[in-house]
Structures are given as structure tokens and as C-alpha cells.
Amino acid sequence: MSTNTVMNQTLFQRIRTLRERLGPDLRDRVVATLYRHAEEITAQVVRENTARCDLDTCLDNIVTSRVWGFPLMLLLFSGVLWLTIAGANYPSALLSKLLFGFEARLTAAFQTLNAPAWLHGMVVLGMYRTLAWVVSVMLPPMAIFFPLFTFFEDLGYLPRVAFNLDRFFKKAGAHGKQVLTMCMGFGCNAAGVISTRIIESPRERLVAILTNNFVPCNGRFPTLFTMAAIITGTLLSSSHHLAATLFVTGIVVTGIAVTLLVSWLLSKTLLKGVPSSFTLELPPYRLPKIGTLLVRSVLDRTIFVLMRAVLVALPAGLVTWCFANLQVSGASLLDHAAGWLQGFGRLIGLDGYILLAFLLGLPANEIVLPILIMSYLSQGAMLELESVTALKELLFNNGWTWLTALNISLFSLLHFPCATTLITIAKETRSAKWTLLAAAIPTGVASAVCFLVTRLAHLFNLV
Amino acid sequence: MGMTRQASGIYAFLDELRTAAQDYHALVALAGNPNTGKSTVFNGLTGLNQHTGNWPGKTVVLAKGFYRHQGKRLALVDLPGTYSLLAQSVEEQVARDFICFGEPDAVVVVTDATCLERNLNLALQIMEITSQVIICLNLLDEAKRKQIEIDREKLQSLLGIPVIPTVARNHDGLDELKTAINRLVFGGETPHPRRVRYDPDLETALTELSAELEPFQTRVNPRWLALRLLDSDYPLVKKIISYLNHHRRHTLKSTPQGVKL
Numbered sequence: 005m006s007t008n009t010v011m012n013q014t015l016f017q018r019i020r021t022l023r024e025r026l027g028p029d030l031r032d033r034v035v036a037t038l039y040r041h042a043e044e045i046t047a048q049v050v051r052e053n054t055a056r057c058d059l060d061t062c063l064d065n066i067v068t069s070r071v072w073g074f075p076l077m078l079l080l081f082s083g084v085l086w087l088t089i090a091g092a093n094y095p096s097a098l099l100s101k102l103l104f105g106f107e108a109r110l111t112a113a114f115q116t117l118n119a120p121a122w123l124h125g126m127v128v129l130g131m132y133r134t135l136a137w138v139v140s141v142m143l144p145p146m147a148i149f150f151p152l153f154t155f156f157e158d159l160g161y162l163p164r165v166a167f168n169l170d171r172f173f174k175k176a177g178a179h180g181k182q183v184l185t186m187c188m189g190f191g192c193n194a195a196g197v198i199s200t201r202i203i204e205s206p207r208e209r210l211v212a213i214l215t216n217n218f219v220p221c222n223g224r225f226p227t228l229f230t231m232a233a234i235i236t237g238t239l240l241s242s243s244h245h246l247a248a249t250l251f252v253t254g255i256v257v258t259g260i261a262v263t264l265l266v267s268w269l270l271s272k273t274l275l276k277g278v279p280s281s282f283t284l285e286l287p288p289y290r291l292p293k294i295g296t297l298l299v300r301s302v303l304d305r306t307i308f309v310l311m312r313a314v315l316v317a318l319p320a321g322l323v324t325w326c327f328a329n330l331q332v333s334g335a336s337l338l339d340h341a342a343g344w345l346q347g348f349g350r351l352i353g354l355d356g357y358i359l360l361a362f363l364l365g366l367p368a369n370e371i372v373l374p375i376l377i378m379s380y381l382s383q384g385a386m387l388e389l390e391s392v393t394a395l396k397e398l399l400f401n402n403g404w405t406w407l408t409a410l411n412i413s414l415f416s417l418l419h420f421p422c423a424t425t426l427i428t429i430a431k432e433t434r435s436a437k438w439t440l441l442a443a444a445i446p447t448g449v450a451s452a453v454c455f456l457v458t459r460l461a462h463l464f465n466l467v
Numbered sequence: 468m469g470m471t472r473q474a475s476g477i478y479a480f481l482d483e484l485r486t487a488a489q490d491y492h493a494l495v496a497l498a499g500n501p502n503t504g505k506s507t508v509f510n511g512l513t514g515l516n517q518h519t520g521n522w523p524g525k526t527v528v529l530a531k532g533f534y535r536h537q538g539k540r541l542a543l544v545d546l547p548g549t550y551s552l553l554a555q556s557v558e559e560q561v562a563r564d565f566i567c568f569g570e571p572d573a574v575v576v577v578t579d580a581t582c583l584e585r586n587l588n589l590a591l592q593i594m595e596i597t598s599q600v601i602i603c604l605n606l607l608d609e610a611k612r613k614q615i616e617i618d619r620e621k622l623q624s625l626l627g628i629p630v631i632p633t634v635a636r637n638h639d640g641l642d643e644l645k646t647a648i649n650r651l652v653f654g655g656e657t658p659h660p661r662r663v664r665y666d667p668d669l670e671t672a673l674t675e676l677s678a679e680l681e682p683f684q685t686r687v688n689p690r691w692l693a694l695r696l697l698d699s700d701y702p703l704v705k706k707i708i709s710y711l712n713h714h715r716r717h718t719l720k721s722t723p724q725g726v727k728l
Contacts, residue, residue: 022672030698042587049622053614204556
């Protein structure tokens with residue numbers, strides 16, 4: 005053993021001296037030499053017929069070029085959003101007419117059966133109405149958005165997006181593969197968090213986990229779409245699809261910018277370190293099979309998310325209805341709770357009901373808007389919310405301005421992750437500390453951003 | 468100095484491999500980039516005679532199998548698909564550790580003929596560790612379709628190791644591959660693969676340090692060990708030192724006139 009120890013020490017000493025002599029960038033030099041050798045050999049033995057332009061290579065030259073990569077990405081993304089917004093309007097109105105028409109029938113049935121008023125309130129006004137909202141607001145945009153998104157996914161476009169954005173993430177001290185986990189986050193943040201397993205370095209994986217929430221999941225897209233309709237409606241006097249598209253695109257780009265900023269801050273403070281290198285293979289483009297694509301995106305995504313929303317919305321609708329109708333010392337529980345939150349809500353350009361809706365929406369982001377509408381509705385006037393215009397009226401009667409809608413969009417984009425995502429983070433990190441931070445950081449960012457936007461708007465007398 | 472956990476993991480895996488089946492004459496590792504048809508080659512060589520096992524302490528699943536050729540029984544281990552052995556992913560660590568500390572009798576590098584350059588990066592790295600390497604030039608049918616031609620003979624002479632063309636999907640060339648493996652392992656002839664030459668400073672340091680590692684008489688090329696001692700992070704340096712110590716004890720036990728340092 006002692007000979008070993010002596011041998012080890014002299015060897016270590018030797019290695020240390022040599023390392024100092026060779027300088028710190030040795031690994032880079034080694035890799036560069038290896039690549040040069042591989043290139044030299046290949047040049048001598050491989051003969052390619054270059055006259056024929058390979059379609060994939062041609063496409064990649066445009067899609068991943070420094071000049072066209074970014075505009076194309078934004079154009080495709082806004083295109084998808086535009087189709088979703090423009091296309092979802094009509095079926096949405098139709099569905100809500102259908103479902104709310106059925107509500108009148110249900111009420112009539114309850115009356116013929118002489119059911120007590122509280123039962124009718126709980127089942128019809130609480131549960132059914134929330135359900136009708138979730139289905140009519142969420143189903144059409146999802147049924148358009150998901151097949152389109154799946155199309156680009158199956159086409160092989162997403163790795164190119166990762167490739168384009170890689171240098172930004174590298175500058176932010178994060179891993180290029182984080183983009184892929186963000187793409188998953190568009191579907192569902194919990195899935196996004198699980199997908200961070202593709203990042204090997206624990207440090208960069210944590211960065212990706214803590215910031216995944218800044219990508220709006222499909223539970224939040226309906227809220228964004230509705231806010232876009234309201235805000236463009238108020239600003240441009242009539243609802244304008246193109247403006248709404250630009251608004252949602254802007255919100256998503258803001259989310260990506262915040263992701264980069266927070267990643268950068270994390271890798272400078274809590275999670276210090278340098279980004280590790282990785283190889284990203286750009287798979288060949290494949291034209292997706294439309295049949296399987298439709299079945300998969302509708303069954304696996306649309307119906308799955310809708311069922312989740314419905315399952316959470318039903319009990320949540322019930323709870324909210326009870327909250328709104330149980331009176332304690334002259335006011336409902338909901339009013340009491342909203343009253344406590346009112347001060348902070350006003351400070352960041354929201355109100356107590358909105359904050360309460362976000363808190364009650366912790367189980368799933370899908371139900372934030374239904375809860376909010378229910379709590380406004382329960383205050384008195386019963387509205388048939390057949391269109392976004394009717395909804396707008398209701399909201400503006402409750403003291404909203406375009407700034408409120410903008411702040412809700414920002415808060416929805418940046419606030420704490422839903423319960424499912426938090427549980428997933430706890431499972432993946434096995435740490436209470438990081439789970440807490442995963443909730444605290446976004447909440448802090450969301451509050452700060454909304455506060456700033458509100459102050460600025462007031463400063464310039466925009467409201 | 469005790470063995471590190473990972474290093475002992477390899478020996479545990481090898482022990483398991485040895486006891487899991489009857490004796491075999493040689494241990495062959497299958498390496499290569501992802502999506503090169505490596506698993507197809509593996510299945511083509513071993514047929515149904517295979518099972519999967521876990522790398523101890525890691526979440527990487529390794530398939531191992533056996534086949535018989537010209538009266539010899541060979542064990543084949545399908546390593547995880549990697550682009551290099553230098554990055555820090557678990558897959559690359561497992562592949563690297565198996566090739567150097569697992570001391571296989573031969574390593575077959577499955578390459579994709581449609582993008583040879585990227586595949587050669589890995590092959591060159593493996594050729595630095597051991598001389599017992601065979602290149603399996605796979606997916607030749609796809610290369611033909613894409614109008615890519617490869618001068619196999621020239622590649623073979625440039626690399627200094629056997630290059631066997633295959634279309635594993637159709638079982639083309641697999642018999643030739645088996646024969647080439649047997650010739651390499653049992654033929655008694657050691658190939659002289661092309662070694663990557665680095666810049667003069669590094670070359671001097673490498674010569675100096677590998678001369679000091681020479682007496683350990685490792686099967687792993689001392690030049691590669693020296694290179695990794697110089698450019699790697701601490702965990703790998705520790706692993707190599709512990710491998711050297713293990714080797715030294717082993718050598719001292721088996722040969723009474725063991726090397727004195």
C-alpha cells in the first residue's frame with residue numbers, strides 16, 4: 005500500500021506540472037485535432053454526388069440560417085396562433101350557445117322536479133356552468149392548436165428551433181436542450197419538467213426545471229386567447245384576429261425572454277457554472293401521416309387535457325359556488341377572501357377576485373378564468389355569456405381596463421406552476437427547497453412585472 | 468487506495484457476465500453513434516441468444532449476447548450509442564469505462580456510411596484506447612441511394628484496421644464481420660491503427676507521461692491513459708489511477724519479478 009501511495013503522489017505531482025505547462029484549453033485542442041483528422045480521412049475516401057441538392061440540406065440551410073431562422077420561426081408560430089384564434093371563434097360561439105341552451109333545459113327540469121334552490125345552484129350554476137365554460141372556451145382552440153403543433157413536431161422542426169436558440173441559451177449559462185423541454189412545456193409544464201431528464205448536467209437540469217413554467221401550457225393558452233380578444237377589442241374597437249395573434253405572440257416571446265433572463269441570473273447566483281457542450285442531431289424531415297397525426301393530437305392531447313380540465317373544474321366549480329354563496333357576517337366567503345387579497349391585487353394592477361381565482365386555480369390553470377367569471381357573476385347579475393363581447397361587458401362592469409387584461413396575461417404567463425407541475429418537480433428534484441423555489445421565483449417575477457407595468461401605465465397616463 | 472465505486476461496477480458487471488453464461492473465448496464490445504443500426508448488427512450476430520442487464524449503479528441498460536463462429540464462443544456487449552467518449556453524459560461514461568477498464572478483446576465500431584465524418588470522430592477516439600478495433604461500415608444501401616461512394620480499401624489502409632462493409636438489415640456482410648472478429652482476436656496479429664497526432668507541446672508531454680505508465684503493462688494504450696490524465700476532470704483521473712493500481716497489484720501477484728517503481 006505504501007508503495008502505491010508514494011507512486012500516486014509522484015504521479016499526481018507529475019500530472020499537475022504537465023497540466024500547468026499545457027494550459028487550460030487542452031480539451032478544446034484535443035477535440036479540434038480529432039475533428040480535423042476525421043475530416044481529412046473523410047475527404048480522401050468519400051465521394052458524394054454534390055450536383056443534386058439534397059432537399060433536407062436545402063431546407064436546413066434556410067430554416068437554420070442566421071438571417072432567416074428567426075423570422076421564419078416567429079412567422080410559423082404566429083401563423084399557428086392566427087389559425088387558432090381566427091378558427092376557434094365560430095365553433096366556440098356555437099358550442100357555448102348549445103351548452104348554455106342546455107342549461108335552461110336543466111333549470112326547467114329542476115323546477116318540474118321541485119328540487120331545492122341550493123341543489124340547483126350547486127349542480128347547475130356551480131358545476132354545469134363551469135363545465136360549459138371550460139368546454140366551449142377551451143375545446144375549439146385546442147382542437148386546432150394541437151394538430152398544428154403536432155404537425156411541426158412530427159415534421160422534425162422542433163430540433164431546428166433548439167438549434168437556432170442554442171447560442172442564446174449558452175450565453176444565459178443554460179443547456180441548448182432546454183429549448184426542447186420548453187417545447188414540451190407548451191403542451192404541459194409537468195411533461196416539460198419530466199422531459200428535462202434529457203439534460204445530463206444536474207445544474208443545467210435544475211435551471212430548466214425552475215424556468216419551464218415561463219412557457220405557457222395549453223391550460224393557460226385559452227386564458228391568453230380570451231385576454232387577447234378582450235384587449236384588442238378594447239384597443240381597436242372591434243376584435244381583430246391579427247392584432248390578437250400579435251398580442252399572444254408577444255406574450256410568448258416575453259415568456260422566452262424571461263426564461264433566458266432568469267436562467268442567466270440563476271447560473272450567476274444559485275446555480276453557478278458553465279454550460280456543457282452537447283451534440284444535437286437534426287433528424288431528417290418527414291412528412292407526417294395526417295390520419296395518425298389527427299388521431300394522436302385529438303385523442304392524446306385535446307381530449308386528455310379537456311378531461312383533466314373537466315375533472316378538476318367540476319369540484320372546483322362546486323367549491324367556488326359554495327364559497328360565493330356561504331354568507332358569513334353579511335358577505336360571502338368569496339368576498340371575504342377577495343377582500344384580504346384586494347390590497348396586494350390592486351398594487352400589481354389586478355384585484356382580489358383575480359388573485360383568488362389564480363390561487364383557487366392551483367390544481368389546474370384551465371379553471372382560473374371560469375372561477376373568475378363565476379365569482380363576478382355570483383355578485384348579482386346573471387349573464388348568458390354567449391360571446392366574448394358579453395364577457396367583456398361583465399368584466400368591464402367589474403372595474404376592468406385593458407391594463408387589467410394585460411396584467412392577467414402576464415400574471416398567467418409568469419405565475420407559480422399548477423399543483424401537478426409542483427408535485428412533478430418535487431418528485432424529480434427530491435428536494436423541498438427547489439420545489440419551493442420553483443413556486444417562489446415565478447410568483448416573485450410575475451408580481452414584479454405586473455407591478456412595473458401598472459406603475460408605468462399610470463406614470464404615462466395610459467389608463 | 469480502494470477502488471472507486473464505478474470502477475468496481477465494471478468488474479461486477481463482468482463477473483455477472485461470466486457467471487450468467489457458460490465460458491466464452493472472447494469478449495467483444497459493440498460501439499457506435501446513435502441511429503447507425505448498431506442494435507440491428509447486435510441482433511443479427513447474436514440472434515435470440517441475448518439478454519439485457521443493468522450497468523451497476525447507473526440507469527443505462529446494456530444488452531449482452533453470445534454467438535458461435537468457427538468453433539469459438541464469443542460474448543457480445545451492446546454499448547450505449549454515443550457521438551464521442553469525451554462528454555460527460557452517463558451513456559458516454561459507460562461506453563468509455565467499458566472499452567478501457569472492461570478490457571474487451573475487440574471493439575466493433577458500427578458506423579453510418581451516409582455520414583462517415585461524424586462517425587469517424589468516435590472511431591478515432593476508440594482507436595486511441597485499443598488497437599483491437601474493427602470498423603463495421605453499415606447502412607451502405609442508404610449511402611448508395613444517396614449517391615455516396617466510399618473507398619473501403621483506402622479507408623482501411625488509412626485507418627490501419629479492418630473495415631467490413633455491411634447492410635445489417637439484410638444480414639449482408641455479417642458473416643464476414645464474424646470472421647474478421649475471429650481473425651483479429653485469435654489470429655495473433657495486432658493491427659497498427661492510425662494514431663491521432665496532436666500539437667508538438669502536447670506530443671512531448673504525452674511521450675513523457677506515457678513512458679512512466681509503460682511499466683504497468685496495461686492492455687489499454689498508455690498514450691491514451693496519459694492523454695486523459697492530462698485533459699480530464701478529477702473523477703476520471705482518479706478512476707485511471709485506481710485502475711493502474713489494480714493492474715499493478717495484479718501484475719505483481721502473477722509475475723514474481725513484477726515491475727518495481
